[in-house]
Amino acid sequence: MIKLILSRVALLAITLVGASLISFFLIRLVPGDPVTNLLGERGGTEERILEMRQRFGLDKPLYIQYFKFLESAVHGDLGESIVSKRPVSEEFLSRFPATLELGLAALFWATLLGIPLGIMAAVRRNSVWDYGVMGLSLVGYSMPIFWWGLLLILLFSVNLGWLPVSGRIDIMYDIPVKSGFLLLDTWHSEEGRVAFKSAFRHLVLPAIVLGTIPLAVLARMTRASLLEVLNEDYVRAARAKGLNENMVIYKHALRNALVPIITILGILVASIMTGAVLTETIFSWPGVGRWLVKSIEARDYPVIQGGILYTSFGVVVINLMVDIIYTFVNPRLRRRA
Amino acid sequence: MFKSALVFLGLFTTSLAFAEKTFVYCSEGSPSTFNPHIASDGTTFNASSHPIYDTLIKFKQGSVDIEPGLAESWKVDKAGTKYTFKLRKGVKFHSNALFTPTRDFNADDVVYSFEVQKDTKHPLAIKNGNYEYFKGMEMDKVVKDIKKVDDYTVEFNLTHPEAPFLANIAMDFASILSKEYAESLVKSGKGLDTLNIQPIGTGPFVFKSYQKDTIIRYTSNPSYWGGKTKIDNLIFSITPDASVRFQKLKAGECHFIADPAPADLENIAKVKGIKLVDREGLNVGYLAMNTEKKPFDNVKVRQAVNHALNRKSYMSAIYMGRAVVAKNPMPPGIWGYNDAVKDYEYNPEKSKQLLKEAGLPDGFTTELWAMPISRPYNPSGKKLAELMQADLAKVGIKVTIQSFDWPIYLEKARKGEHTMIQMGWTGDNGDPDNFLHILLSCAGVKAGSNNARWCNKSYDDLVIKAKQVTEKNKRSDLYKQAQVVFKDQAPWVTVAHAKTFRAMSDKVSGYMIHPFGGDIFDKVDIK
Numbered sequence: 001m002i003k004l005i006l007s008r009v010a011l012l013a014i015t016l017v018g019a020s021l022i023s024f025f026l027i028r029l030v031p032g033d034p035v036t037n038l039l040g041e042r043g044g045t046e047e048r049i050l051e052m053r054q055r056f057g058l059d060k061p062l063y064i065q066y067f068k069f070l071e072s073a074v075h076g077d078l079g080e081s082i083v084s085k086r087p088v089s090e091e092f093l094s095r096f097p098a099t100l101e102l103g104l105a106a107l108f109w110a111t112l113l114g115i116p117l118g119i120m121a122a123v124r125r126n127s128v129w130d131y132g133v134m135g136l137s138l139v140g141y142s143m144p145i146f147w148w149g150l151l152l153i154l155l156f157s158v159n160l161g162w163l164p165v166s167g168r169i170d171i172m173y174d175i176p177v178k179s180g181f182l183l184l185d186t187w188h189s190e191e192g193r194v195a196f197k198s199a200f201r202h203l204v205l206p207a208i209v210l211g212t213i214p215l216a217v218l219a220r221m222t223r224a225s226l227l228e229v230l231n232e233d234y235v236r237a238a239r240a241k242g243l244n245e246n247m248v249i250y251k252h253a254l255r256n257a258l259v260p261i262i263t264i265l266g267i268l269v270a271s272i273m274t275g276a277v278l279t280e281t282i283f284s285w286p287g288v289g290r291w292l293v294k295s296i297e298a299r300d301y302p303v304i305q306g307g308i309l310y311t312s313f314g315v316v317v318i319n320l321m322v323d324i325i326y327t328f329v330n331p332r333l334r335r336r337a
Numbered sequence: 338m339f340k341s342a343l344v345f346l347g348l349f350t351t352s353l354a355f356a357e358k359t360f361v362y363c364s365e366g367s368p369s370t371f372n373p374h375i376a377s378d379g380t381t382f383n384a385s386s387h388p389i390y391d392t393l394i395k396f397k398q399g400s401v402d403i404e405p406g407l408a409e410s411w412k413v414d415k416a417g418t419k420y421t422f423k424l425r426k427g428v429k430f431h432s433n434a435l436f437t438p439t440r441d442f443n444a445d446d447v448v449y450s451f452e453v454q455k456d457t458k459h460p461l462a463i464k465n466g467n468y469e470y471f472k473g474m475e476m477d478k479v480v481k482d483i484k485k486v487d488d489y490t491v492e493f494n495l496t497h498p499e500a501p502f503l504a505n506i507a508m509d510f511a512s513i514l515s516k517e518y519a520e521s522l523v524k525s526g527k528g529l530d531t532l533n534i535q536p537i538g539t540g541p542f543v544f545k546s547y548q549k550d551t552i553i554r555y556t557s558n559p560s561y562w563g564g565k566t567k568i569d570n571l572i573f574s575i576t577p578d579a580s581v582r583f584q585k586l587k588a589g590e591c592h593f594i595a596d597p598a599p600a601d602l603e604n605i606a607k608v609k610g611i612k613l614v615d616r617e618g619l620n621v622g623y624l625a626m627n628t629e630k631k632p633f634d635n636v637k638v639r640q641a642v643n644h645a646l647n648r649k650s651y652m653s654a655i656y657m658g659r660a661v662v663a664k665n666p667m668p669p670g671i672w673g674y675n676d677a678v679k680d681y682e683y684n685p686e687k688s689k690q691l692l693k694e695a696g697l698p699d700g701f702t703t704e705l706w707a708m709p710i711s712r713p714y715n716p717s718g719k720k721l722a723e724l725m726q727a728d729l730a731k732v733g734i735k736v737t738i739q740s741f742d743w744p745i746y747l748e749k750a751r752k753g754e755h756t757m758i759q760m761g762w763t764g765d766n767g768d769p770d771n772f773l774h775i776l777l778s779c780a781g782v783k784a785g786s787n788n789a790r791w792c793n794k795s796y797d798d799l800v801i802k803a804k805q806v807t808e809k810n811k812r813s814d815l816y817k818q819a820q821v822v823f824k825d826q827a828p829w830v831t832v833a834h835a836k837t838f839r840a841m842s843d844k845v846s847g848y849m850i851h852p853f854g855g856d857i858f859d860k861v862d863i864k
Contacts, residue, residue, distance in 0.1 A: 032744020036751070038377065041762060042473050042775070043751050043785030055467065083369045085463070085533060094549050150580060158584050165585045168551055171361060171572050177548070284576040286550030294366075299744060 004327065008320045015316050016309060020073065023308035024066050027301060033058060034082045034299045056082055056301075069305060078306030083298050088306035092288065096310070097180025098168065099287035102279070103272045105203050106211035107265070114215040115261070118222025123249060125227065133219055140216035145275060149209045149282035156205060163205055166284040170198040206283040210275050214268045221264050226257040259330050266322030270315050357569035358863055360845075362856065363576045363591035367550045371536040373512040374454055375463060377470045379855055382509040383595075384573060387857045388542035388555050389431075390512035393422055393447065394503060398860060399849030401619070401671060401767025403507050407442065407539065408491075417498030417807045422447070424489040429560045430515045431543045433535055435527060438517055442539055444485040449516035451483045451493075461519045463529050470510035479505075498805040500812055504766040509855075513539065541566050541859035550575055567847070567862035586611060586840060592863060593841040593848070595856060599657070599716050605840045612845075617670055618837040619852040621663050621772065622714030622761040624705075624725065624830040625788035630756050632703075637695035639827040642757075643681035644688035645732045646725055646830055655721050656833060660714070663831035665820050667772035670852060671764070672809070673816035678824050680831075688732045700733020706750075706758040707740045713835035714761040721759065721832075751785030759832075760788045765853055769816040774800045777823065789828035796822040 035044075035052045044052075053059045057068070072079060078088040121133040157165040168182055169175065173195045178185050183203070186195035229235060230253050238252045239245075276289035288307065295303035366380040373386035386392075395406035408422040428442035453462040454471040462468075471477060479502060481494045495502060505511065518537045522529055536544050541563065542555035553573040557566045574591055576582045579598035586594045587608060597605055597613070606613045626633040626642060633639055648662045664680035667673075692700060705725060708718030715721060722738045729736050736757070741749065750758055764771045774781070779797045781787030796819055803815035823829075839850055844864040851857055 030742075032742060032748055036744050036748045038467070038469055039473075039751075039785075040377070040747065041760065041786065043747075043781075044473070045784050048472065052467065052469075085370065085375070085530065091549075150584075153581065153584050158588050161588065165588050165590055166576055166581050167574060167590075171359075171552055171574055174546060174554065281577050282581055284551070284574070284578070284581065286548065286575075290550065290577065 012316050019312040020309055023305050027304050032299055037299050079302035081303045082300045088302050092307060092310050095286060095288045095291050098285060099276050101181050102206055102285055105207035106272060109207055110211035110215035110218055114218030115222050118219040121223040122226035137216035137219045140212045143212055145209060145278045152205050164202050168202050173198060206279050206285055210279040222261060225260050229253045229257040262322055262326050266319045269318045273311060359570040360568040360863055361572045361574055361591040363582045363585050363594045364573045365595040366577055367575055370533040372532045373509045374468055383856050384553055386509035386512045387855055389536050389540045389544050390538035391540050392507050392511050394507040396507050401852050407513055413807050418495040420493040422491045426489060428539050428562045430539055431537050436518050436521055436537055443488045444491045445516045446513050447491045448483050448485050450513045455480060474505050500804055500807050501768040501770040504768040508766050542571050566859050571858055592845050597838055597840045602838060610843055611840055612843045613838060613840050615836045615838045616850045618713055618835050619668055619670055619764040620714040620835055621666060621668060622833045624832060625758050625760055627756050628789050628791045628828055632701055635695045636826055637691045641688040641691035643827050643830050644684045646728050647683045648832055651724055655717055660833040660835040663834045666823055666831060667769055668834040671767060671769055673769040673813040675817040675820040678820050685731050702735045703756045704739050705736045706755050707738050708759045709740045709746055710743050712761055713837055714833055715759055718759050750788055753790050758788055763854060770804055773816060773819055791828035793826055
């Protein structure tokens, strides 16, 4: 086990250097730079542009810029945003809890609904239920997130008036930021349950939208995985023993079928990060995704580099955790490790 | 689970019911800072300079005319290089958890607010702070020095006569910050960066808190020198997507929305309880011809292009009737606008004739760059380019349409790589100089803001002279003459002046669209 973790940590370092290289050079390959962007339609003389490039350190050769960035990054300094003039790490950490809260909520409901639906489809294979679930999951998987979000807002917020349109909490609550997770912060705030309820209500629609694709993936994968297991010899043996069908499915088959699902969950984390960009924009959710996109538009190099580094770090760590859990639930791997 | 299902069913609805009057503005983006000295975008000014700060001179509500702000009166000497301002007495700065002012606003604050922008090595200047707007308006070259005469008198000495100076210091970047606050931040070790996140000003609203990318809170300033505002709380609810803003307005989650999407305007006007207001914007959309490149170095070719384009048809097809055909490079809302200028009429025959005279009877082949982003003065660059392409084909000018990502578009345009290019401008101080000099002077060719790269001696002399005389009537005359030269030499096809729109709850009163496009709420009230 320790060997596995150590080798994974070494891999983590390599991944991060790779991510830093790609984010650093890719954004510089895109024409236009922060200076052109700051000047806008007004333009600027050559001297002014040169002076600004010097101020942002953009006049040095690329490889020197990269090593400077890498050197400070190793010391935990990701530089300062060109737009807001605040440290990148502060900007990231203040937004990360919002994305994490939304991502977890999305994953929670996707799992809660996706796995049972997959089981149902597998157990009643080729029935109306199966076709229904598979059809719907195909629709869910292909859903354009922006359109889906707006549709839900129109229905639940504007026409029915059940849920708020966007934001994280009703504007009447001014909750001091402690953990950054609003559900926790409101629970412990002076306003208590009322504020918590408001934060919860604001979380519902974005979580549904962000969780739609993972839900569809989970339902399909659970079904496929369970069907495969149901064809195994030990399932046949269990049936032959005369166990009732529920026992066969939930005790023998499902346990084994869920092992690959854990890996899928790890991969879904990355897909949730991607989906967060759009979801956060529609629902005015103050998270990392929206911030990164804004920074790319502004060619805010330090933010893009730092943000991507942080995000890839998060995804890699979660995948590492998934692998460890995987070894725990899969006895064969446990012994080998 | 049951409980959350109940919540999901939405037994609770949002309401804007407060004991105090709270005005909610659904804004389009997050401010980059709360320090207007180092900002350059409208979103940031809406959240910083407009509610929190004052300037020496103000623009009258909804107008490009100026009126006294923190300066009660001013005098200009004969040479036009010395401006003396008498400051308002008894103006209080706000306080916050870090700072309680010990004195009223005075000349020290004015000198500090300009000196930090002029001299980036000033001990109170923000490290790495880019005072871009100040430099963009060339204030570093215009202002020689700023002197405190006494506590309530300040003198600005200019390097040369510059009539637009008064309009310049009414702009957002010229906001007055508290010197005492800046000094206290240095002393306490909090650092000057705190100015970017915990602002102190003299304005109608006091900054309370900012939750990043979500909500900005202000309260009314009870001791505001211009009188307390009618609303008690001002809230910015940051909502980046335009359609979602409209839905929030419909659902009653905000009183007022920024930048309604052009596609939504028709629907907005139909919703009960919502009103849509508009006014002519301070902008111009145009097609510039690169006069440094053949065949556009020939004035006849440029005139031919002007005659070839049927601009009236664009107003309905592209602008949906939300713009008027432009004939001058600046909009009619600005003084000095020359209504006597005769526009080129749509006349393909005349256009062909001019091409013949220019030695191009069979026309020619060229490129047209289409604006990649949507602006009120050009909501759909690609479609507009296609209509222009069809019109030009009729007179034998074959055009291929090109477009790039916005930053690349700007960069390439600045370097003059284009031949014909769509561009536009929204004025920021209401002075004719802000259009006629920036966009068409010889200096503008160097700066990259003159997209026709047109440097005409007689035009340039007129707009430079108009900067140097301080008398408004004389300036107005000079600008009118300059517009005649412009029209005759035809470096652009002037396309449109677009209207700007705002949507709000019909409970809102007292709002007037600011010609420069910013949103200002010190006069609003809600029923």
